[in-house]
Amino acid sequence: xxxxxxxxxxxxxxxxxxxxxxxxxxxxxxxxxxxxxxxxxxxxxxxxxxxxxxxxxxxxxxxxxxxxxxxxxxxxxxxxxxxxxxxxxxxxxxxxxxxxxxxxxxxxxxxxxxxxxxxxxxxxxxxxxxxxxxxxxxxxxxxxxxxxxxxxxxxxxxxxxxxxxxxxxxxxxxxxxxxxxxxxxxxxxxxxxxxxxxxxxxxxxxxxxxxxxxxxxxxxxx
Amino acid sequence: xxxxxxxxxxxxxxxxxxxxxxxxxxxxxxxxxxxxxxxxxxxxxxxxxxxxxxxxxxxxxxxxxxxxxxxxxxxxxxxxxxxxxxxxxxxxxxxxxxxxxxxxxxxxxxxxxxxxxxxxxxxxxxxxxxxxxxxxxxxxxxxxxxxxxxxxxxxxxxxxxxxxxxxxxxxxxxxxxxxxxxxxxxxxxxxxxxxxxxxxxxxxxxxxxxxxxxxxxxxxx
Numbered sequence: 001x002x003x004x005x006x007x008x009x010x011x012x013x014x015x016x017x018x019x020x021x022x023x024x025x026x027x028x029x030x031x032x033x034x035x036x037x038x039x040x041x042x043x044x045x046x047x048x049x050x051x052x053x054x055x056x057x058x059x060x061x062x063x064x065x066x067x068x069x070x071x072x073x074x075x076x077x078x079x080x081x082x083x084x085x086x087x088x089x090x091x092x093x094x095x096x097x098x099x100x101x102x103x104x105x106x107x108x109x110x111x112x113x114x115x116x117x118x119x120x121x122x123x124x125x126x127x128x129x130x131x132x133x134x135x136x137x138x139x140x141x142x143x144x145x146x147x148x149x150x151x152x153x154x155x156x157x158x159x160x161x162x163x164x165x166x167x168x169x170x171x172x173x174x175x176x177x178x179x180x181x182x183x184x185x186x187x188x189x190x191x192x193x194x195x196x197x198x199x200x201x202x203x204x205x206x207x208x209x210x211x212x213x214x215x216x217x218x219x220x221x222x
Numbered sequence: 223x224x225x226x227x228x229x230x231x232x233x234x235x236x237x238x239x240x241x242x243x244x245x246x247x248x249x250x251x252x253x254x255x256x257x258x259x260x261x262x263x264x265x266x267x268x269x270x271x272x273x274x275x276x277x278x279x280x281x282x283x284x285x286x287x288x289x290x291x292x293x294x295x296x297x298x299x300x301x302x303x304x305x306x307x308x309x310x311x312x313x314x315x316x317x318x319x320x321x322x323x324x325x326x327x328x329x330x331x332x333x334x335x336x337x338x339x340x341x342x343x344x345x346x347x348x349x350x351x352x353x354x355x356x357x358x359x360x361x362x363x364x365x366x367x368x369x370x371x372x373x374x375x376x377x378x379x380x381x382x383x384x385x386x387x388x389x390x391x392x393x394x395x396x397x398x399x400x401x402x403x404x405x406x407x408x409x410x411x412x413x414x415x416x417x418x419x420x421x422x423x424x425x426x427x428x429x430x431x432x433x434x435x436x437x438x439x440x441x442x443x
Binding site: 118120121123124125126127128129130131134138139142143 | 266267268293294295296297298299300301303305307308309310311320321324325366367370
């Protein structure tokens with residue numbers, strides 16, 4: 001009996017997609033969370049609700065919404081297709097889907113972390129002549145670190161596990177857009193239990209190790 | 223000389239204050255909730271007054287009419303916060319040097335050592351704020367505020383977190399520090415004893431009104 005070698009592509013793709021999505025979410029989410037934590041303006045509650053929406057909406061709704069934006073006739077999609085670029089059904093669409101669903105988790109954690117930093121530390125730095133940028137990097141960010149790391153882990157996990165929206169915007173193209181969750185679903189559907197079991201084991205073990213490490217790390221911080 | 227004459231609308235009342243402080247200790251004395259800390263915030267530029275003028279040696283720091291409001295980082299105001307606000311993730315030495323780095327001031331390491339020693343914190347160099355006693359924290363905070371050579375020093379209830387015994391020592395130390403630096407000290411306290419011991423000028427404020435001015439001549443003797 002010959003055992004077919006298992007395709008490891010979904011594992012590598014999932015890691016790649018989740019890493020890029022988390023980087024994007026961090027770069028956008030941290031400054032945004034900082035602004036929202038310290039400023040109040042008209043319509044702030046509306047903005048916050050909109051940001052949190054992807055957390056509660058069904059993934060199919062997000063997928064459809066993304067198609068409306070980046071699809072061929074979509075707002076962004078039509079501009080991009082003029083330039084000869086199409087994101088839909090490429091792994092970049094998977095990155096986008098993962099980033100959209102992971103963003104609220106990063107934002108919520110970072111916002112709570114920034115709000116918990118005593119404003120007097122920032123004020124003290126101001127009286128010592130520090131610029132706002134310097135205060136952010138030398139005072140606010142280090143003091144908010146535990147909460148931000150929690151946000152990183154949560155959003156990474158969410159990005160890794162993204163299924164519904166990814167399927168709608170990136171499709172299930174083996175060797176191109178097939179991430180672990182998609183590979184598991186279609187392996188089970190095709191009766192390929194061996195592949196499904198291996199991938200399930202991989203993602204469970206990986207998630208366990210990440211959470212274990214973060215818990216250990218946050219205990220050490222105290 | 224620090225000159226201030228401004229108003230600030232607060233929730234329950236309007237704050238009105240006017241004073242001149244040359245190289246002396248000016249005490250703002252009043253019950254909690256009387257708006258004392260707000261006065262310090264306005265002087266430091268952390269909050270904006272609703273109207274009036276703040277001047278330092280003819281340099282306008284705030285003027286409602288001329289629409290001037292110098293940001294905190296450019297005022298060079300020392301500020302001793304009520305709970306000291308020492309950066310918890312930095313060591314004593316890093317705390318004290320923080321302001322020097324922001325202002326790109328070079329300070330030879332022998333000077334730093336000497337400064338830490340004058341404040342009696344030389345041996346605490348590598349400790350973190352959570353490992354310090356209340357009195358030590360205050361010394362570190364004072365060293366940090368004065369390290370940038372401020373034009374004036376604002377002190378918010380500097381002794382409220384301390385035991386009575388250590389408080390008396392630090393009070394006289396503060397007086398010595400002031401004599402050495404000769405810059406205006408604006409000190410906020412609710413404690414009558416602190417006010418009369420330290421104040422060259424005492425302004426009592428309550429519900430935003432600065433009611434009376436006592437000029438203490440004990441210093442002149």
